Amino acid sequence: MKALAIDSASSCITFTAINEKKTASLSLNIGMHQSENLIPGIEEVMKKTGLKPETLEFACTALGPGSFTGLRLSFSALKAFQLAYSIPLYGIPSLEANAYPWSFFSGAVLSIIDAKKNRFYAQVFRNGQACSEIEDTETENVLSLVDIEENVLVCGAPLDVTLFVEQAKSFRPTQHFTVVNGISHSSTFSLLELGQSKYLKKEKGFPEYEGPLYIRKSEAELNLINS
Known part of the structure; x- marks a missing residue:
């Protein structure tokens, strides 16, 4: 398996890359500072496993619900991989x-x-x-x-x-x-296992025009409604 997973549904953002038998994970409990750590986090786990973007088989991310900002960030980053390298992106419900x-x-x-x-x-x-x-x-x-x-x-x-x-x-x-505590990397391993199942079944990836699963309105939307 050659794949990348990101779970940014909570304040703790987690990255896992798998390159055949090599695996690297990074978990950052950084609250609102996910945006500046997103690309460095991806680069770190891919570098540690020797995984090249052009060799990716698929990518997967938490679909939601969760942090509005976090979900948008991971979707944006992985959709870039999807478009650039023609790989499927799988969205797995966070819970x-x-x-x-x-x-x-x-x-x-x-x-x-x-x-x-x-x-x-x-x-x-x-x-x-x-x-x-x-x-x-x-x-x-x-x-x-x-x-x-x-x-x-x-x-x-x-x-x-x-x-x-x-x-x-x-x-x-x-x-x-x-x-269940002290296992912050487990969600991305779950994403990868569930994503691999979809990949082996040749399921289509996430449509380019769809985004994360939100079950409540964002603060910006609520402020607009109430203004």
Whole structure:
């Protein structure tokens, strides 16, 4: 496999490049400073693996939901590769990518992304299958997606997971949470595995005219509506 993946759905942007048996990942928890680190991040992981842009088989990115700015940045960068080298670009739903490594888990897998304003993007998976729609809601409402007696594995960017569990315990102190932390690179490996599956099936890449999945309006759009 010769491929590149970027997950910029949260404040922690992650890059992974694979060149056959060589793999390099970089994770930067830099908040609003993603734009100036996007190209250097891509260059670093590609250089470490010896991966040349013209040899890429495919690229993949988190489709959303997530950070408006982050999603736009990764899509713009990878669409440039798509157009320049005629490779497919695959967009994988962000919450699906987070949950993918935990399909073996016997309880509920709760995939979350901090949506700011005391809200989370959330979706529940069981046995690798989505069991709920993508939600954009408060912590208490997210908890209504799972049974109070079941073991819940919470996955996502480490800071997002920590924030959610801290809030969730105030509503459900007896709920058992399995917290997945310290694995910030896993989402891009999920993107690559899911992208490779699409590539081997010869699925078409993301259409040039389509963009990320947004389930709420941006601040700029809201300001325009309210002005």
